Amino acid sequence: xxxxxxxxxxxxxxxxxxxxxxxxxxxxxxxxxxxxxxxxxxxxxxxxxxxxxxxxxxxxxxxxxxxxxxxxxxxxxxxxxxxxxxxxxxxxxxxxxxxxxxxxxxxxxxxxxxxxxxxxxxxxxxxxxxxxxxxxxxxxxxxxxxxxxxxxxxxxxxxxxxxxxxxxxxxxxxxxxxxxxxxxxxxxxxxxxxxxxxxxxxxxxxxxxxxxxxxxxxxxxxxxxxxxxxxxxxxxxxxxxxxxxxxxxxxxxxxxxxxxxxxxxxxxxxxxxxxxxxxxxxxxxxxxx
Amino acid sequence: xxxxxxxxxxxxxxxxxxxxxxxxxxxxxxxxxxxxxxxxxxxxxxxxxxxxxxxxxxxxxxxxxxxxxxxxxxxxxxxxxxxxxxxxxxxxxxxxxxxxxxxxxxxxxxxxxxxxxxxxxxxxxxxxxxxxxxxxxxxxxxxxxxxxxxxxxxxxxxxxxxxxxxxxxxxxxxxxxxxxxxxxxxxxxxxxxxxxxxxxxxxxxxxxxxxxxxxxxxxxxxxxxxxxxxxxxxxxxxxxxxxxxxxxxxxxxxxx
Numbered sequence: 001x002x003x004x005x006x007x008x009x010x011x012x013x014x015x016x017x018x019x020x021x022x023x024x025x026x027x028x029x030x031x032x033x034x035x036x037x038x039x040x041x042x043x044x045x046x047x048x049x050x051x052x053x054x055x056x057x058x059x060x061x062x063x064x065x066x067x068x069x070x071x072x073x074x075x076x077x078x079x080x081x082x083x084x085x086x087x088x089x090x091x092x093x094x095x096x097x098x099x100x101x102x103x104x105x106x107x108x109x110x111x112x113x114x115x116x117x118x119x120x121x122x123x124x125x126x127x128x129x130x131x132x133x134x135x136x137x138x139x140x141x142x143x144x145x146x147x148x149x150x151x152x153x154x155x156x157x158x159x160x161x162x163x164x165x166x167x168x169x170x171x172x173x174x175x176x177x178x179x180x181x182x183x184x185x186x187x188x189x190x191x192x193x194x195x196x197x198x199x200x201x202x203x204x205x206x207x208x209x210x211x212x213x214x215x216x217x218x219x220x221x222x223x224x225x226x227x228x229x230x231x232x233x234x235x236x237x238x239x240x241x242x243x244x245x246x247x248x249x250x251x252x253x254x255x256x257x258x259x260x261x262x263x264x265x266x267x268x269x270x271x272x273x274x275x276x277x278x279x280x281x282x283x284x285x286x287x288x289x
Numbered sequence: 290x291x292x293x294x295x296x297x298x299x300x301x302x303x304x305x306x307x308x309x310x311x312x313x314x315x316x317x318x319x320x321x322x323x324x325x326x327x328x329x330x331x332x333x334x335x336x337x338x339x340x341x342x343x344x345x346x347x348x349x350x351x352x353x354x355x356x357x358x359x360x361x362x363x364x365x366x367x368x369x370x371x372x373x374x375x376x377x378x379x380x381x382x383x384x385x386x387x388x389x390x391x392x393x394x395x396x397x398x399x400x401x402x403x404x405x406x407x408x409x410x411x412x413x414x415x416x417x418x419x420x421x422x423x424x425x426x427x428x429x430x431x432x433x434x435x436x437x438x439x440x441x442x443x444x445x446x447x448x449x450x451x452x453x454x455x456x457x458x459x460x461x462x463x464x465x466x467x468x469x470x471x472x473x474x475x476x477x478x479x480x481x482x483x484x485x486x487x488x489x490x491x492x493x494x495x496x497x498x499x500x501x502x503x504x505x506x507x508x509x510x511x512x513x514x515x516x517x518x519x520x521x522x523x524x525x526x527x528x529x530x531x532x533x534x535x536x537x538x539x540x541x542x543x544x545x
């Protein structure tokens with residue numbers, strides 16, 4: 001079949017859609033998978049549902065969240081006046097006395113939003129809860145699909161803002177972990193099982209936060225060139241339009257300043273884009289010569 | 290492993306209809322599903338239509354669904370199935386069937402033509418392109434694609450919703466857009482092509498809901514979702530959904 005071929009015009013047959021579309025192979029079954037494809041989405045849905053039920057209960061409970069020196073991550077930072085006093089802990093009464101509900105509700109919206117819009121979680125809950133699709137090559141039950149093109153799912157695109165909010169929350173939980181090295185009388189030098197739980201928790205939280213796809217985009221993946229290239233081409237100046245030159249790096253001073261992955265082939269910055277770090281590179285190049 | 294007789298169900302038919310037909314066929318050690326289909330052709334059904342070429346997982350021709358899973362027939366060893374298991378082979382179920390195991394994949398060619406090609410940087414001769422290895426590594430991963438269209442076939446956006454084929458390019462061609470957008474020397478922006486914005490507006494990036502089936506079925510193990518689609522979604526968010534980025538572009542006079 002030549003690659004210039006145009007697709008056949010679609011003939012719409014009422015009641016036939018998806019894998020049962022009139023143009024496709026006539027196979028009655030929605031799928032022919034013989035493995036236990038349902039196990040992974042079912043386990044994911046069960047696990048997430050259990051967590052949602054438990055966390056909702058704990059978030060509204062407004063009790064039993066502080067046992068010196070440990071504070072529940074759901075209630076940290078505690079931003080209302082109705083918080084249990086935590087010596088040296090993260091309770092700042094920003095919301096004052098008018099807030100009568102559980103103080104956990106004030107802060108949980110950020111980690112919750114971070115996870116709800118997370119690219120990794122999307123696979124889990126779209127498959128597990130929404131069956132869109134339930135598994136690969138298993139037909140989904142929905143007649144229409146618009147994905148993340150419309151409200152409310154188009155709001156998934158604000159994931160990066162929840163990442164921004166999640167970083168200070170993780171910072172405060174790190175502070176809580178440090179405070180966990182006290183005993184119940186607030187004397188330093190204690191380490192109990194709770195401290196270990198806090199350490200594991202904060203390690204996992206930072207690993208999750210820094211492995212965020214938005215984080216990867218923000219710290220450099222959004223650019224088509226690496227930071228070392230941008231520096232060598234003039235602090236972010238586009239490579240296109242620059243004048244290519246090849247130069248050698250004989251001097252130890254210059255060699256030490258290069259990334260080990262770099263080669264000695266480089267791009268000269270266009271004159272109008274020479275700024276900061278590229279000027280420093282030019283100076284180093286002169287020194288090397 | 291000595292030879293044995295396996296039970297096969299192979300879909301036979303055309304656009305007017307068809308059904309799964311049962312076969313008992315000899316299997317020998319080291320064989321793949323395509324070998325069995327060839328044996329069927331040679332011994333039982335000489336008119337069985339099947340598309341194949343290299344038999345080495347590099348041409349992307351022998352895509353089919355084996356026990357309901359989109360796979361290359363030449364890369365699916367018979368040893369992954371138990372001897373008692375009936376192996377079902379059908380054509381790809383997202384594309385119009387032509388005959389037996391052959392489907393009309395022209396949808397993919399139409400989508401390929403809609404993606405603007407690489408725009409050479411002005412003033413740089415083809416032989417003078419210079420890029421850092423670290424910068425070409427990312428788009429190079431996507432160049433491993435053999436265009437078997439298994440990802441296009443398994444993507445539920447078009448597999449389960451024929452009407453979306455008009456507005457959704459599919460993972461393979463969104464990956465192509467990501468590849469070009471990540472290319473250090475692509476000068477599309479200077480030529481008036483905003484790949485990030487058009488990915489969302491014209492090629493249907495918003496339809497993708499990151500369920501990663503394209504990555505699961507890729508025979509080249511390209512991380513389509515994590516390395517192409519999600520970065521492209523983030524780049525599109527820069528253009529369309531992030532007011533801070535747009536404000537920053539205005540203040541620092543970065544090209545939008």
